[in-house]
Amino acid sequence: MRDEKCIFCKIANGEIPSNTIFEDEEFRAILDLAPATKGHALILPKNHFENLFELPEEIAAKAMVLAKRLACEMKDRLDCDGFNIMQNNGEIAGQTVFHFHMHLIPRYKDDGQTIEWDKREAGPEELESVRKQITGC
Ligand code: AMP
Ligand code: ZN
Numbered sequence: 001m002r003d004e005k006c007i008f009c010k011i012a013n014g015e016i017p018s019n020t021i022f023e024d025e026e027f028r029a030i031l032d033l034a035p036a037t038k039g040h041a042l043i044l045p046k047n048h049f050e051n052l053f054e055l056p057e058e059i060a061a062k063a064m065v066l067a068k069r070l071a072c073e074m075k076d077r078l079d080c081d082g083f084n085i086m087q088n089n090g091e092i093a094g095q096t097v098f099h100f101h102m103h104l105i106p107r108y109k110d111d112g113q114t115i116e117w118d119k120r121e122a123g124p125e126e127l128e129s130v131r132k133q134i135t136g137c
Contacts, residue, residue, distance in 0.1 A: 008099035
């Protein structure tokens with residue numbers, strides 16, 4: 001379940017050193033090399049899954065529980081004012097490393113970061129049409 005060419009496989013399995021903040025049999029959480037804010041960390045499964053679409057539900061569930069646990073610990077220890085959890089899938093969505101990972105980003109007053117998108121307008125007909133497309137009914 002590993003990809004020999006994948007840098008996150010090597011990091012997650014300890015072949016490349018990292019600033020590890022958590023490790024168990026299935027996951028390693030490391031500090032991001034180019035942090036958005038102090039404490040920006042990444043949760044990596046030890047097995048290789050390219051993105052959310054490839055991730056087994058069981059690992060997805062465990063990753064979310066781990067994200068919650070680490071976010072609570074980091075909030076206490078870093079005394080941050082808020083927290084973003086981000087997860088990019090596909091190049092168009094900003095994914096640059098194609099091994100599933102979750103970003104844990106502590107937020108501080110005046111940290112100078114923004115995580116935003118342009119808000120478009122959508123009328124009730126458009127929303128209903130999209131709802132139908134997603135649900136199929
Ligand atoms: P994404 O753009 O969602 O794929 O996020 C990839 C993240 O991995 C970026 O925030 C990078 O700064 C981070 N990153 C890339 N290589 C390393 C590395 N060797 N160690 C730690 N973080 C890394
Ligand atoms: Zn990998």
